[in-house]
Every structure is written in structure tokens, then in C-alpha cells.
Amino acid sequence: MTQISLEHFQKYFYDNAELGFSVDLSRLSFPANFWGEMEPRLQKAFEEMAALEGGAIANADENRMVGHYWLRAPELAPDNWGKTIRQTNKQILNFVQQVHEGTIAPERGGKFTQLLLIGIGGSALGPEFVAHALGDPRQDKLTPHFFDNTDPGGMERTLAAIGDELPNTLVIVVSKSGGTKETRNGMLEAHNAFHEAGLHFGRHAAAVTEVGSALDQVAVSERWLARFPMWDWVGGRTSELSAVGLLPAALQGFDIQAMLQGAAEMDAATRLHQTQQNPAALLSAAWFHATGGKGAKDMVVLPYKDQLELFSRYLQQLIMESLGKEKDRDGNVVHQGISVYGNKGSTDQHAYVQQLRDGVANFFVTFIEVLQKRPGGEADALQVEPDVTSGDFLNGFLYGTRDALFQKGRESVTITLRQLDAAFVGKLIALFERTVGLYASLININAYHQPGVEAGKRAAADIIALQEKVLLLLRQNAETAFTAREIAAKIETQESEMVFHLLRHLEANGRLQYAGGDGVEARYRTVT
């Protein structure tokens, strides 16, 4: 293996025994003057972070405070928010206790056995990650399912997996704004499934949303089981430790107090203004080094632990939506960001370590090691070779791969957790939330808005409106078959190509009839 002296290693090894956590930057090749040059930027980042935690309008574009750190330290929250946070967490624990005891029960009696979470993006990625990371079929109090898209085929399959347990299914609809179309559609599809089974949806549903939102109003009018608040100072991608994540986690049976406590402990460690003692500061500087402060390299996330398989998907949103910005805070066009991908090791070694070692040098790796390989350790575990366990191989592959990459100049960071439980999930989330926040300061961007997501939604709405016009025209001329070009002329739009795509979509779903012709010259008429 590549020789690194223990002294060099030690210099780049942050170890926090109390947190059971370490960060190893020894496989990054920092220039000699790197840390000296970073220090003023980091000090500025610490100051901005302190202001943010103090209640400054850190998300200037949207004129909002950024308060996700208060969720696990209510005593730091300004105004009266600390009290509100504590009340909400108490409300969650009370509701969950009643569900588990059966005092809040399904319409037809018995107990809730299944949990269907309907949400997308920040309202699903955290809950999905945590459900997978901490879930265990031997212990889960409710079995989790998700509607995280507007694919009707996908929703049908999820309902099929719930099967006969639909009457015992508790539905949580999560949408901060209450206006997300995918989530609205999912709610209506679920509503319909309950209705067809002769059940009242509201007697099986709870909402997590901003007070007064469209979703909140539905929940009130249909007398849902419960409503839990979201606040405008919690962004979707940092909402896992609000009701968005805590409610489903507690329902599945996880210790949400431990999650909050773990996050609070990591927050305390990452609040320090001494760079070398602050693991998030070290990581943010590592990102700056590895990507040139410009996203010049992708971040490949390789946790060597099956439970962390969905972590990179969670990080894709947290990192890419926070950092992927056109302009910096001074209005300069910068096209920032860091691309994130990865699944798990050693599995991914067999998919693409070939390219990582030999191919395009366009990445750095974030290895995540979990020391405890199975609950209770491996002292009495099966030996796959004399004195060697499956977990020894997992460890060997991580450090072996790290070395094989470093031999070829491919850099990596290694994060080590003592074990993986609710507290460590909280620590991981807090670590990356803080790293993203500090890194955003280093590159001078607003990490808390997402101005680029509206254009696609607007275009989708235009397409839905165009489809209405197409269907109307064809119904009004039920005897006639038209090409896309003819329809576009009739309804006076330039969008003849989009009309063509709509015609194909509608025909394949039994809502138009094909009437001859090839490709863009194909004709369609209304179904008679």
C-alpha cells in the first residue's frame, strides 16, 4: 500500500472520541499555503454562520431567516420559536404514542400497521433515507411506503405492496407549501384508493405543512387525524429534523430524541470558530480544495454500509440544490455547484471503480466508514475464513479501494462513525448541513434559495394547458383526424412539436385514436 507517515496522517486526522466520529483528510494533497489562505475565508464563514443562527435574514432573496439549527437547540431560537418547536415535538410524540397504543386507530378498528408517506424532494428524501437507515423488519412499529412521484404506475405498485392492509394504513401528506403538484396528485390517488375500499381518507390521514396552506385547509375541512406545522424558516432540504422527518421516524419506531440529541452534539462541534477543531470547517475546506471552489470535480459518496445506501440521494438534494447557483451573492454569474453521486461500497467498486481508478479524473470520493459492522459487533460472528469475518472484508475493501485510488492521484475524504443508530443519523445530517452552509460562505453564494426550479414547473403548466386545448379541439371535431401541425395551426400555437409529443402520450394511454401516418405526420382523432 501507499506509505503515508503516521505523523502526516495525524496532522490531517480530526478525531472526536466523545462524538464517536472522525474525519480523515490525509488523502487530499493540499498545497503548502492552503490552510493559511483559507483561514480568513473560514473566519468570515464562521461569522456569517453565527449571524444566521442568531436569526439574521440569511436567505436574503426570499427575505427569510434560516433556522434548521434551532430544531435541535430550541433555546437558541429567536422570538417565541423555541416554545413552538418544543410544543411541536411534544405533539409528535403524543400522536405517535397514541397511534402505537391504538387509541388513535383506523376507521375499522385495530391498529395502524402501515405508513404511507406522500411527499417529494425535501419532503421525501430525508424520510426515505432514515426509514432505510434505521428500519428493521424485526422491530418496525409501522411498515413504511412512499409516494414520491406523480407516476401513476408507481403509485399502483405501492398500493399493491400495501395490499389488504390498506384499512390499517396511516397516510402522512408532507408539503411545506401545500401546492406541490406531485404530492397533490399522490394525495388524490391515495384518497381514491381509500374511497374505492369504502374507507374515509381523512380518518387515516395526517398533514405536515405550513399553517393555512392549501393542504392545511383540506386537512381541516376533511377532519384529518392531525396536522403538524412547517415554518418558513426551515427549507425543504434541511427539514429532516422538523416534523417532516421526525413524524414518520417516530411512527416507524425510531428514537427521535436521540436523532435530535446527536444533531445537537454535532452542531456544538461544528459551531467552533477554530478551524482545526471544527469537522464541518475542515470538510468545507476539503471541498474547496478538491473542486477548486468551482465544482470542477464531482463528489462520489461511498458509504461502506448498506443502511446508508440512500444517503447520497439525500445529499444530492442537500448539496446540489444548495450550491448549484447561477449567481453569487454579489450578482456575478458563477455557475456554482458540486455534482454528487454514489450508492454504497463495496458494491459500487464492482460497478465503476474501474473508471474512478483509470478513467476521467473528474471526482473526489467521500468514503463513509461505520466501525461497528453489525449490532453487537462481530466477536461471535461467522468466520468466512479462519479469524476473518464478512465485516473484515468490508473494512478491507474500503481501505484497499482508497489506497488503489490514491496510488493514481485520486483524492478522497474518509468520515468514520462508531456505529449507525438514530443519534449517528442526526450527527451525519447536522455535519453535512453545516458543511454546506460554511462552503456556501466560502464561495459567496446563497445556499438557501432555489430560483432555478420554477422554470420547469411553469413549462409543465403550459404543457398541461396546451393539452387541454388539443383535447378540446379534437372533441369539437370528433369526425376528423389531425396531424400535430394541423392542430397547432388550428389552436394558433407555435408549439407543433409539443403537440406531437402530447398526441403520442394521449394515444398510448387510450385517450386518442391513431388514424394513420408516420412520425410527425401521424394523425389522431378523439376516442369514439
Added chain:
Amino acid sequence: MTQISLEHFQKYFYDNAELGFSVDLSRLSFPANFWGEMEPRLQKAFEEMAALEGGAIANADENRMVGHYWLRAPELAPDNWGKTIRQTNKQILNFVQQVHEGTIAPERGGKFTQLLLIGIGGSALGPEFVAHALGDPRQDKLTPHFFDNTDPGGMERTLAAIGDELPNTLVIVVSKSGGTKETRNGMLEAHNAFHEAGLHFGRHAAAVTEVGSALDQVAVSERWLARFPMWDWVGGRTSELSAVGLLPAALQGFDIQAMLQGAAEMDAATRLHQTQQNPAALLSAAWFHATGGKGAKDMVVLPYKDQLELFSRYLQQLIMESLGKEKDRDGNVVHQGISVYGNKGSTDQHAYVQQLRDGVANFFVTFIEVLQKRPGGEADALQVEPDVTSGDFLNGFLYGTRDALFQKGRESVTITLRQLDAAFVGKLIALFERTVGLYASLININAYHQPGVEAGKRAAADIIALQEKVLLLLRQNAETAFTAREIAAKIETQESEMVFHLLRHLEANGRLQYAGGDGVEARYRTVT
């Protein structure tokens, strides 16, 4: 929306009504002379592909033929391989029929209800993709589970999900070489679980491997239920349509004849030497344009269909392991490849379209559209708004996002499938296998070897050997606690850092005792 004339669109729109399939390159901005300059390279690629299909030693480094196309066209296979392929497929169908009928039955009687596939990389990614794409809890004949790693915690959870059904579980161990450590470990862990339940593993197991491999020998000696062959002319990442993928697919209840037929039809279309009539040629040229022929941009794969959620993981191996090469076929150092990531739309829009639209312009998108949004279409589907279905939104988000990206100069390819069933899964696999092969010719690399994967495995083996020495020393000095540095000196290795990592791993798993000290100065002794 951005205006593209129907004429321009038509020029870059490949449509094959017979295949129910189209490729749209209209959102790539090709230079005027692009296709003329590509044509000689493409003609050379067609010739190389024809030689490969004719049985040439296309994988020169490993002195092997490359025969995955023969799997669905046995009549094209050289020597006597066609007969062998047909026999194997018949053997699979016979075995599966007997399992489904219960004539091949579990040790304690009844029928097999669960399927546990043990494999990794090319022996798992295809089966996992297909199990998820075509699986349906309402219809599956066996419920699939996977060991795809050497994480003991992950294996325990999979066994927990199987639970009381272990006696009715059929295990397939898949390893071409029969020597992959993760798969060997998984087999031993499963063996142990059956043993602890008082069951004979061999009476529940089948192997897919090369005749005579270590795995094959175990299967013979333990009298497993069946053995299915792999051949040296099928690479792991192109083995989905060999026994590796066909056996689990058929066991789950899928129509593998349709998969093979779909692939054969796509093969016929992608065998043409006319660039504009060959969708794989068009795609390979599109990759060349989008990445500069050097992997300068990542490929973001966004299928708007939940069933295709694992397709990008399958493509990560197929594309990155095939193309990620240090040297071209003439020995020049080129560091080739294309990085691949993505999950599904519209879900991923809510994760990172912010960065795609506004941030680093380091990617192109491959949209995958499935026209039929649910089985049977949506004529009678729930309307989420008057005359609008959930599937209409899925369609709107795809084309809306594509347009939002194109407005900002972000390029994309759109692949459209009429529906998603076994035949279309075969078509998709065949399309990308051929595209990878043609693209490799365009950039003059060997797509069929993987010389970069050995270094990590060797380093892992070194680490396992080092661990043995560490454990031995500590046992021989049971009274003494050592630091990593002291141990390294005693066993005469320079690897003191790796010894430190091993000590932490062993202690966290109950196999060493911590005896004071911080960080790299911590002391450990053997467990007494």
C-alpha cells in the same frame, strides 16, 4: 417554451414504430459539419462490431471473444455455442417450471415463495434492475431479495425481511469466476442461516457460474438443486440476458422469451450500417458530441417512470466500467470514461434540477419517456384536475424540464418507449450495450476488459493479511496493550496507519479491548 421548428425536430428524430421506440437528438446543438466528420469513424465502428459479432477476439487484452449478442441470436454464434445457448435457456425454463409447479420443492415441502440472489456487480445490478422494473407484488411468483455486498448488517436485515419464510427460500449464487469474495461471504452467511434453522443449504440452492469454478465445485459437492453455466465470452456487465439475469427473472415470473425477443429486435435495428437508421449509432455519436469524446461531461439519466429507478445504477456499470480506461487500444494514455448518475423524474427535479439549470454546466441529460403511464392506459383513470391525470403531469414535467434546461443551453437526449414490459426491458439493455460498443470504437478503447479493478482487491487482501498478524501478536502478548506504532514495529511493517484503522475496527466489533490513550496513541489489547 423554446421554439424548435418541426422540420428541425424531424431531422434529429429517429422513430421506429415497429419497435415502439424513438430517439430524439433535437436538444443537442451539433456543429454544422458534425455528422460528416463522424461518418468515417462510425463506419469503422460498424465494421469492428460486425467482426465482434462474427467471433473475432474483440477483447484482445484478455484474448476473448465478446458474445453477448449471441445470447439472443444463437444462430449467429460461432462454433457450437448456438446449441449451448439454446440448451441453457431450455434448462432455465424447465427448472423454473418445476419450481413454480412445486416438483422442485423446499426440503420441508410446499413451494418456494422467496428468492435470494447472492451476487455483486454484473451478477446483481441487472437482476436488481429487472426485478424492480417488472416486479409486481400482485403477480410475482417468488419475492426477490438480494445479498449484493459483504456488509453483515445488511445481510442480517435481508434475512430478517425473509423471516419465517427461510425454509421456502430458493437461493441463487451468481459469480462468473466463482471467486468473488463478497459473493463467497454472502453464500457462507446464507449457508449459516439455513444451518441454524436446521435446514440443508444445498437443498435450497442453485449456482450460476463457469463450469469448474470454485463455486461450481461447491455446488457439485453439496449436491445443489441445479447449476447453470456462464461462458468466458460473456462479460459480467453484459450478462443480464444470460443465465445470470434470465434465471432470476423467470423465477420471479417474467417472460424471458419476450426479453430475449425484444433484445433481438433492437439488435437487428442497431446492426445497420446506415447511421441515420441505427439508433445506437445516433446515440453513440450524441455521446461523442456531448462529452467531446473525452468524458468532459457527465451523463444524467432521468427516466420518468418509477419502474426504471434502478436503470442508472445498471448503466453506471455498463458505461463506466466499459469506457473508463487509462489507455486506448494503441497504448496511449487517455483517461477515458463517462460518469453516469440519476434516479428518476420528476422526483430528481426536486433534488437537483436547481443545479442542472443554474449551476455547473458539466453534464448532459438522457431523458427516458414511457408513453403508457399505467397498464391499460389512463382513459378511465382518476382525474386530478378536470381532464388531467397524474400521468399527464409526469409527461408535462419531463418536457417542461427538458425545455427549462435547453433554455439555458443544457443539452439532452430523449429516448421514448411505448410501454415498459419484458420486451422493452430487453430492448433498453440491447440499445445501451450496442451504444457502448460503438462508442468504444469511436474513442478507440477496449470496452470489454477492466484492468483497473485488481489493485483495490489486492490491497484489500493485504489488509486482511495484516489484520491476521495484528491479532496474532496481540494474542501472543495477551497481557500487554499496544499502540498502532508499537504493533507496526513489532510485526515489522511500515503500515502503522493501516494498523491504527484495523485496531479501531476490531475494537468496535468486540474483538479487541481499548486500554486508554487518544487518537493514534490509543492502546489496545486482546479480549480476555
